Amino acid sequence: MAISTKPPSGMRDFLPAELVRRRFVVNTIQQTYEKYGFVPVETPSIENLSTLLGKYGDEGDQLLFRILHRRDKLVRALENPEVSEKDLADLGLRYDLTVPLARLIANNPELPKFFKRYQIQPVWRADRPGRGRFREFWQCDVDITGSKSLIAEAEVCSAVAEVLLNLGFSNFEIHLNHRQLLKCLIKAAGIELENEAITLVAVDKLDKIGAEGVEKELEQRGISAAQTTALLKLIQRPCGIDETGELLRLKNALAGNDEAVAAITQLTELCLLLNNSKAAGHYSIDASLARGLGYYTGPIFEIRSSDFSGSLGGGGRYDGLIGMFKGSEIPAVGFSIGFERLLLVLEEKGLFGTLACGPDVVICHFDDVADAAVLEAASNLREHGVKVEIYPETPKLGKQIAYAESIGAAWVAIMGASEAAEKLLSLKNLTSGEQQQLNYKEAAERINRR
């Protein structure tokens, strides 16, 4: 056994029972998104590195899987004694679904002005594998391009909330913030504009590293403890305060700052819209929410749940990204569900019912029955919509029945010479043990009756 039979690190095989659960979730997401008028697109797994590089920050660039040049191109690259990574690849694997969407929008000017698309595909990151974190994992994105209206924000939040509710999961909250508001809060804390990006990255980790961790990280970057304390006081929500109170607190803290007031007004309007959507009762204002990615420009969202530490998905408005590909700006807002984490939570909470997988019935047969007759019987049952597996060999009946039980079939259909002569089947229910001789049509009806 010279060759390893395991998938590579951070990659997974999906066996039927798990795949059926994944499909169930995918179908629920698709059906829900389609009710909101979203249409599906798919993009290639491989993108030009020029499309991907510089969109995810330095850390993201390092996590890209790059495709090695082939043949002449590789030979030429290796002739250079100073050869480096950038000379060896100009293609890479998709890192997320947002950048490919931006490229696709720019490439297809004939698309509807308000393009509402959903996309459910794997992405790849050369990250350290961990709980719910893989190197190949699925994302489920929903985006609306072409409008600055808050209806777009409300629609993606409502669609995501409805997905979770339709999956039977209600213990979640969509945290809402606004990138401009957060920037104003950073400024109000006395932090210089040049340190804004560093501060955003540190605040993004607040959940993981706590207030002390943020203070420490910012201190190393030359931001004073007083400034960090001021910022944390501004962004952390006081206990027992409701949404209206929190919005008022922020408005007072930033009184006179037009940009901040505009952002707070947007959040206030968004809350009103969400009260009339499926996200009603499932959102909260969280001025400490930062979101890591650089491209957000307006409201930002993140799904949190006490059933999972970390985020179950997130998104926001990114009005500049498509313009990087198209030249002219197209506003956009999107929300991405962390599919693997959602699956983990649904499994842990036992929210998957019994999902059938595999044949309804296994045809067991004896040596004295022609294989052609067995195929004919199988064909007949299948025409009536029954899922049929034929036991391919003819050992003792007990062995055939034990196999049918082991794969979870509910029935066996036994064919001996007498059954075959009259085109009958002895249909046996593997739970009750009940057995009856029936013709093909009757047998199919009996199986379908459940």
Place this chain on the structure above:
Amino acid sequence: MAISTKPPSGMRDFLPAELVRRRFVVNTIQQTYEKYGFVPVETPSIENLSTLLGKYGDEGDQLLFRILHRRDKLVRALENPEVSEKDLADLGLRYDLTVPLARLIANNPELPKFFKRYQIQPVWRADRPGRGRFREFWQCDVDITGSKSLIAEAEVCSAVAEVLLNLGFSNFEIHLNHRQLLKCLIKAAGIELENEAITLVAVDKLDKIGAEGVEKELEQRGISAAQTTALLKLIQRPCGIDETGELLRLKNALAGNDEAVAAITQLTELCLLLNNSKAAGHYSIDASLARGLGYYTGPIFEIRSSDFSGSLGGGGRYDGLIGMFKGSEIPAVGFSIGFERLLLVLEEKGLFGTLACGPDVVICHFDDVADAAVLEAASNLREHGVKVEIYPETPKLGKQIAYAESIGAAWVAIMGASEAAEKLLSLKNLTSGEQQQLNYKEAAERINRR
């Protein structure tokens, strides 16, 4: 516009209308395969190169997309002045679905003895793109492992035939041959054993390059014209001969050769089984069928159609491949549908009906209606199963309606202040122009009535 917005060469974006057709075909394949008791698996896009290399022949190895090492591993590799391709990558993209299945079977000894799996996923080959040939393309594989019974061959052929028939495509024939029979025919033509592999590869191209091409190619390899002529006479089917006659002709030509007779007996039995399956009337014996891949050991199949030059799919028995991973042998037989080519044929023959995509209704609204009221109306319609898009802004009504028409919606629901006050919608049919004021429930019922 610095960055290209096109997908890389040989890769494709799928916009909604095309994706809906692809999904329709995938769903038909899934439903059909499940009726045969097949269960789904998925394997990772990235495999260890040690899994992939040496399974597809030298040409296949050269078509693999390899993943460039990262960070330290890359730095170390580039320190070596003699660095070559093999030092720069140990991962590659999936080239087909058969080798990953063999690895998966070896890695999961708990799987059913007769594992009937289907798998529909993309594969990647750094091939020259052409008509129906891409660098990222989908394969639809169905395989049965664990049995040497011809029932397995018959089941995969029947399942594939039923897929084509269910898609409305009946102009196809499954060509059948047997790897052992073909080897005996090569020997009977006087060609040395050491030239067998070369001859198989040349015969595989008979369809593309014709008899003269095969003669020329084999001559260059030192095989005499007399030998090639003898081989072509043996493998080419005389005009007007039926299956029984063709099997008899082959039997006579190889009389006394036990191995050949055993292979012909298997083909004869397989024909009997197929006559009782969905492949009845859709198969023929073709002793010139070779199949390129080295791992086949028994019956081999290929789908041909006068609607497409080349193959629409193929497969066969490969009893040795899983043993390369597992140590002990597990017999197996499989059939792969060329998804992209099938799609091309279905499109050319107009076999796709109208496949709906996008919202049923667009809600058009005026400035004097609160956005929250619009969201409430949308939410109501969606609860009744209607696919609803909200026009996100409030330009003149004509513009909103023109947009709804442009995206193919059948209805618009107009909300002015008077409708909003009474929770009504003015529902307009965009085909007939008919318009009615209805409450949300009535509007949903009207839309769903179609």
